[in-house]
Amino acid sequence: MSIAITDPIDRIVAGNAIYARQTSETDPNAFAELERGQSPEILWIGCADSRVPETTVCNCAPGELFVHRNIANTVHGNDISAASVVEYAVAHLKVRKIVVCGHTRCGGANAALTDLDLGTTLNTWLHPVRELRRKHRAELERLPNDDARAVRVAELNVHQSIDVLKQHPAVMKAVSEHSLSLHGMIYDIGAGKLWLLKESRGKKDYGLWTPK
Amino acid sequence: MATDEISKYLQQSHDRIFENNRKWAEEQKTKNPEFFEQLKAGQAPEYLWIGCSDSRIPAEAITGLGAGEMFIHRNIANLVCSTDLNVGSVINYAVRHLHVKHIVVCGHYGCGGVKAAMTPKDMGLLNPWLRNIRDVYRLHETELDTITCEDEKYNRLVELNVIEQARNVIKSAAVQQSYAKNKYPIVHGWAFGFKDGLLKDLEIDFEGQLKSIQKIYNLTTDMLEGS
Numbered sequence: 016m017s018i019a020i021t022d023p024i025d026r027i028v029a030g031n032a033i034y035a036r037q038t039s040e041t042d043p044n045a046f047a048e049l050e051r052g053q054s055p056e057i058l059w060i061g062c063a064d065s066r067v068p069e070t071t072v073c074n075c076a077p078g079e080l081f082v083h084r085n086i087a088n089t090v091h092g093n094d095i096s097a098a099s100v101v102e103y104a105v106a107h108l109k110v111r112k113i114v115v116c117g118h119t120r121c122g123g124a125n126a127a128l129t130d131l132d133l134g135t136t137l138n139t140w141l142h143p144v145r146e147l148r149r150k151h152r153a154e155l156e157r158l159p160n161d162d163a164r165a166v167r168v169a170e171l172n173v174h175q176s177i178d179v180l181k182q183h184p185a186v187m188k189a190v191s192e193h194s195l196s197l198h199g200m201i202y203d204i205g206a207g208k209l210w211l212l213k214e215s216r217g218k219k220d221y222g223l224w225t226p227k
Numbered sequence: 228m229a230t231d232e233i234s235k236y237l238q239q240s241h242d243r244i245f246e247n248n249r250k251w252a253e254e255q256k257t258k259n260p261e262f263f264e265q266l267k268a269g270q271a272p273e274y275l276w277i278g279c280s281d282s283r284i285p286a287e288a289i290t291g292l293g294a295g296e297m298f299i300h301r302n303i304a305n306l307v308c309s310t311d312l313n314v315g316s317v318i319n320y321a322v323r324h325l326h327v328k329h330i331v332v333c334g335h336y337g338c339g340g341v342k343a344a345m346t347p348k349d350m351g352l353l354n355p356w357l358r359n360i361r362d363v364y365r366l367h368e369t370e371l372d373t374i375t376c377e378d379e380k381y382n383r384l385v386e387l388n389v390i391e392q393a394r395n396v397i398k399s400a401a402v403q404q405s406y407a408k409n410k411y412p413i414v415h416g417w418a419f420g421f422k423d424g425l426l427k428d429l430e431i432d433f434e435g436q437l438k439s440i441q442k443i444y445n446l447t448t449d450m451l452e453g454s
Contacts, residue, residue, distance in 0.1 A: 023273045023329060024415065028426065030291025035424035050337060050421035055282035056240055063317050065272035065298045070285030072294065074247030081282045082301045086316045096313040099303045099356035100280050103340070106351075112241065120267060122320070134323065140316035184352070198241070205267035207252035209245060 048078075055081040058104040060097070060176065061116045062088045062123070066204050069116070073209075081110060086140055087123025087169075088115055090176035098183060105185040111195060113186070115176045116209070117169035118202040119162075124169040128161055147171045166201070170212055173199040265295075272298045275321035275412070277314065277396070278333045279305045279340065284419055286333070289426070298325060304340030304388065305332055306359050307395040315399070322401040328411045330396055333426070334389040335419040336382050345381065360384070363391045386429055389416040393431050400446040406437065407447045 020026045038045045059069045059080045069080055083100040090097050104110045117124070126133055127144040147168055148155060155164045177197050180186050189195035199212035255262045274297045276286045286292075286299055300317040307314050321327045334341075343350060344360035364371060367387045374380040393416040396402055402412060414436075416429040441447075 027274070027290035027292060027331075028428075031289055031424075031426045033291050034289050038424050046421050046424050049283045053282045053339075057244075063299050063320070065270045066266045066295045068285070068287035068292075068294050068297075068299070070288050072248055072251060073244050074251040075244070075285075077283045077285055077288060079282060080285070082280050082285070084299045084301050085313050086320055091313075094311075094313050095355055096302045096306075096308075096311050099353050102352045103280070103303055103343075107339075107343075114244075120269075122270075122324070134319060136312065136315050136319045140312055205263050207248075207255055207263045207266075209248045211245075 053078055053081070053108065055079055055104075055108060056111050057081065058083070058101065058110045058113045059116065060084075060088055060090065060100075060113065060180075061202075062086070062118055062121060064118060064121065066120075067116070067118050067202050072202060072207065081108060086137070087121055087127075087144055087172060088117050088176060089123070089140065089144060089172060090115070090179045091143060092179050092182065101180065101183050102185050105183075105189050105195060109189075109194070112198060113180060113195065114198045114200055115173045115180070116200040116202055117173045118204055119166050119169065120204045121165060121169050124165040124172065125161070127168050127172075128155075128164055143175065144168065144172050147175060170199075170201060173201065173212055270295055270298070270325070272296055272321075272325060273328045274298065275318070275325075275327045275330045276300070276333060277302075277305055277307060277317075277330065277392070279303070279335055279338060281335060281338065283421065284333070284335055289419065289424070298327060303353075303356055304338055304344070304360055305334050305392055306356065306388075307332065307392040308359055309395065309398070318396060318399050319401050322399075322405050322412060326405075326409075326411075328413070330402070330412045330414045331417055332389050332393040332396060332414070333417045333419060334385050334392075335421070336385055337421055338385050338388075341385050341388060342381065345384070360388055363388045366391065386418055389418055389429055390431060392416075394436055394440060397433070397437050398440050398444040398446075400449070403437070403441070403445070403447045404449065 020029055057080050060083045061067055061069050063084045063086055069082055081104045083097055123141055127141055127148050151171060155167060158164050177199055201210045276297050276299050278284060278286050278301045280301045280303055287297055298321045300314055341360055344357040350357060371380055374383055393414050396414050413433050416431040418427045
């Protein structure tokens, strides 16, 4: 691969120029359409990890996914940032689905396997994920290695985020009116593929959309 | 639509994501059979992007970057509030653990969050978040009040919001301490326009801004260091 541009900022500015040109060439009205507004069907809550670019891995176009990405796709009950994203997406944009997507090889899930000091900010943010490790100690100990444990923690964390989302007033209202469903997923970084999660306690199917 | 039709429609839009994902994964493997193995080994992104949740601005797509190249945080109106642990954790991890070289705060013209903040209405749960944008207006009231055209005023507020949020990133302890030691990261402020799909550099003078904030917000010395 030849690298013509070495400065990283020049590189993305050039990348953007290519994007703008190609988008207009493919569809001369593309930007005029986008300028008119957005009506995404899906709110995507994912990890900040650079290896999981949601629109790219889902092969979606700009305008399809409303996005919140943070460390380890964690939704805290008292986090006003995520709560505002959810409020705007559900009550104002009226998205029909919320996807919470964790992933394999997640630095946050890995960090949650130990109590290693990551500094006060990250320790506080990851506290609920570390609590999952304590709550599920027996199950995690039975797993063959730390990779498997990190994936399981990532799954449990997706379920926990969904549980928190279900308490959000706008979500409760939209779910009860049958206009919104919640879906848990894991993205496998080593395979490039998404898996759907099923609720482990057997009562409900979070992952698959199951009409009636 | 009847209930059955809605169910069918939802099932289809849901399946589409998985079909698209499979297609994308196959394409990557055809182009580079090692692609996913390499990603599995870890991430070393050069950039942290702090952008808006707006569905029309997928950061990687509009900058032409691939998986593994950019660490991403997106929230309503790309705000960086000092009390927000969510963005604080992202900045911390990106700067202290991933050692990113550039942080881009990117807003966009036509931002619904900025518009909502300028609407004199009770937005319920969104009030405390949007209040930060009203505060940006107050900081730049003199300039904004001289603009008579409503659209121009709104566009300028989008830009000023980016500049203030970039300043907030510079105020963080992680950025100040890393820059003192390593000479990176550099913080940039950009605005995306739907008219042409291009990014506009708001030309933030990083060193100048850093100096100016440090008169009051200097956090380069870690109080707990060595204790």
